[in-house]
Amino acid sequence: MPAHSGTRRTGPRSDVDVRTLVLDTAERLFAEHGHGAVSIRQLARDADVAPTAVAYHFDDRDGVLRAVLVRRGQEAMLRVHARLADVVGAPGTPTANDLVRALLDPYLELLARSPVGGLRWLKLMYVLATSDHPVWRQAVSSDAELPGLYRGAFARVLPDVPADAVPRLANLTVYSMLGVLARADQPGFGSPWTPGAGVDEEFVDLVVRFGSAGLLGALEAT
Amino acid sequence: MPAHSGTRRTGPRSDVDVRTLVLDTAERLFAEHGHGAVSIRQLARDADVAPTAVAYHFDDRDGVLRAVLVRRGQEAMLRVHARLADVVGAPGTPTANDLVRALLDPYLELLARSPVGGLRWLKLMYVLATSDHPVWRQAVSSDAELPGLYRGAFARVLPDVPADAVPRLANLTVYSMLGVLARADQPGFGSPWTPGAGVDEEFVDLVVRFGSAGLLGALEAT
DNA sequence: GTCTATAAGTCGATAGAC
């Protein structure tokens, strides 16, 4: 008998991890309605869990948001770090293409591993990135190494880049791609990844060429 | 005596337009907390208006959202149309730069006219653009001429562009710029526009060069 | 066009059983 047949299941459960259940549900609801619009109770109802169980594991809604961010973000960020370090330490002459790929590939891998949840997670990232929500701000500022890695990798690929242009160019590059990825389920606009059909290599190449050509062209004199 | 000195003002008002008051407040709250997280009552409280007055003018929350979208969006969209038509009908050879400027300038003008509200409006656009919220979907699909204008302008600037690449490239271009604009108040990343300091022409040029070089480079063979 | 008053539901938080 499936859950949600009128009333909620009762008593403790041991078949599935409550944490995972809540995180999956939160990822979906946060992406669909915005994290501020989802109550603990609604979350618990959809996850088929008692409201107090959510509070026990995550304290409050910000705690749930933090955990949702970290679950997939941790590994993706480690991959970005590693890839940027590759660009910095590459023996030959790394190209703008390599740099863009370093920033994009970890998220394509994330989508390949978790098509549905990964896309929801990316939509959530996309929205949080314009807010100054404390959870987001803390997540960003806690990564002390990233700015240096950015500067190093960008300087390697664009030798004449002014120091103050690096965050600007990084902003343009990362968020043009994030915008495209987060819209991957909207038909018509085109997307590097279609649910069920996997990665569209042709479109990924288009996005990468757009980003790398943009980086190179942005620094040319007007 | 200022408003909000403990209790709310009472009785009908005639000094300021209630619609404008509510729209300004909604623009701010929607941008800060997400449109789904703002209740009619909270909106009315912050606008110093009775909840039923909001419902009278806008029916429900989606009605408020629709009105907020239209208030600034109408004019910006007309400007985009006109500028794209200019590119299509230009006598000489329009450049990718002209195309990017056609998509960006109307929103820079909006920010110049209404620095604070304009930025909030852009943040709201940015968030709505990844949702499939009915209000957003209707607003987008109601503009039947835009896709044709896009195709015409892109084909004029990029003669060899495949038809199915136009929406993809437009997506990349528009949302790389929208992402930058929507983050205009976050220090560090750099922004084409700083509250109080006006438009940073140098950064705008950087953004435009990024977009136009990206468009041209995206179509080159790998 | 704007208000008060009210009915029925939902919210976060917490105390306490098992």
Added chain:
DNA sequence: GTCTATCGACTTATAGAC
């Protein structure tokens, strides 16, 4: 670790006064 039960505050929606 998960549950039930319950608090006051908040919510939408509607009926009706002026």
